[in-house]
Amino acid sequence: MVRNPCYDKYGRKKGAWSPEEDEKLRAYIQRYGHWNWRELPRFAGLSRCGKSCRLRWLNYLRPNVKRGNYSKAEEETIKKLHEELGNKWSAIAKKLPGRTDNEIKNYWHTHLKKRERQNPAKSQVVQQPPGTSKREGDDQKRELESENIHADAPSHYILESFSMSPESESSSSEISTLSFDYTPAVNEMNWFADEGIASSETFAEPNENFWTEPFLTDDSYAQYCYPPINASLYDSYCGNDTDLFPDIWSIS
DNA sequence: AAACTTATCAACCGCGAGAAG
DNA sequence: TCTTCTCGCGGTTGATAAGTT
Numbered sequence: 001m002v003r004n005p006c007y008d009k010y011g012r013k014k015g016a017w018s019p020e021e022d023e024k025l026r027a028y029i030q031r032y033g034h035w036n037w038r039e040l041p042r043f044a045g046l047s048r049c050g051k052s053c054r055l056r057w058l059n060y061l062r063p064n065v066k067r068g069n070y071s072k073a074e075e076e077t078i079k080k081l082h083e084e085l086g087n088k089w090s091a092i093a094k095k096l097p098g099r100t101d102n103e104i105k106n107y108w109h110t111h112l113k114k115r116e117r118q119n120p121a122k123s124q125v126v127q128q129p130p131g132t133s134k135r136e137g138d139d140q141k142r143e144l145e146s147e148n149i150h151a152d153a154p155s156h157y158i159l160e161s162f163s164m165s166p167e168s169e170s171s172s173s174e175i176s177t178l179s180f181d182y183t184p185a186v187n188e189m190n191w192f193a194d195e196g197i198a199s200s201e202t203f204a205e206p207n208e209n210f211w212t213e214p215f216l217t218d219d220s221y222a223q224y225c226y227p228p229i230n231a232s233l234y235d236s237y238c239g240n241d242t243d244l245f246p247d248i249w250s251i252s
Numbered sequence: 253a254a255a256c257t258t259a260t261c262a263a264c265c266g267c268g269a270g271a272a273g
Numbered sequence: 274t275c276t277t278c279t280c281g282c283g284g285t286t287g288a289t290a291a292g293t294t
Contacts, residue, residue: 015263016288038279054280055263090282101282106261257293264286272278 013047017056021046025053026061059100066098070107078104079112 006014013021028044034057037050046053059065070078074096081092089101089108096104 017262036279037281050279051265051281052263058281059262087283102262105283110260255294257291259291260289262286262288265284266282267284268280268282270278270280273276 011047012049012052014052017060021048022056022061025057029057029061055102059102062100064098065100067103070111074099075112078108082108082112 008014017025024044024046028040032043034040034054037054040046040050041048041053044053048056077095078092081088081095085091087105089105093099093101093104
């Protein structure tokens with residue numbers, strides 16, 4: 001279901017994420033936040049483009065991301081908001097805590113859109129029509145199961161007011177919005193360590209210039225850089241405007 | 253059992269908005 | 274203003290699981 005790993009012309013990995021990459025990214029962001037997506041993979045030791053890291057974090061690694069099993073309430077919310085907002089997936093996702101725009105978009109295209117077409121007059125969840133594939137039937141079964149699980153699930157307005165406990169909040173997407181407007185002191189970073197990040201030791205503590213140095217300019221930062229390269233050559237890391245990378249990456 | 257078809261969803265791509273210089 | 278850069282969004286792709294013939 002995932003794309004095979006491959007490498008772009010700059011040597012950056014594309015396709016499916018390995019558990020090791022996931023762990024590196026998760027540990028890095030939970031420890032330091034995502035201060036700059038473009039630069040992040042370099043510091044996190046990932047040969048990925050920032051965009052890919054961002055997507056992976058938001059859609060998969062971020063705490064409190066719910067997966068699968070949409071409740072009826074969530075489904076109704078999606079349908080209703082889609083009627084109101086159209087394909088504003090990110091806006092819809094904001095109303096569904098734990099769901100990502102990508103996931104909602106996928107869900108819409110694979111489940112709801114089809115049903116809307118089959119029964120445009122009715123925005124209710126409809127019974128499985130005869131002749132529908134077995135797989136669809138399984139989906140409905142899963143949906144019904146999830147419906148039971150979430151029998152008391154609130155409407156989207158209630159979902160909207162969903163608030164996380166202080167504990168979950170501290171380990172949730174709030175972290176994902178941490179920017180370097182907020183410059184944590186080293187002891188404050190232990191806050192992340194409290195999350196029980198197994199590989200938090202992967203990253204050495206930065207020196208005091210770490211957060212204000214936009215680019216690697218000397219070897220003292222090499223520990224954050226994988227593969228170790230001259231940062232000045234890294235400038236267009238995630239852009240489409242450099243031919244330097246084949247050589248750079250081939251060094252490692 | 254094999255070949256073919258369909259559904260799913262993670263991930264990629266391109267573009268636009270907004271911020272900063 | 275204009276340019277550059279980063280981020281986020283929405284559309285699309287493609288590998289693979291699941292179903293059908």
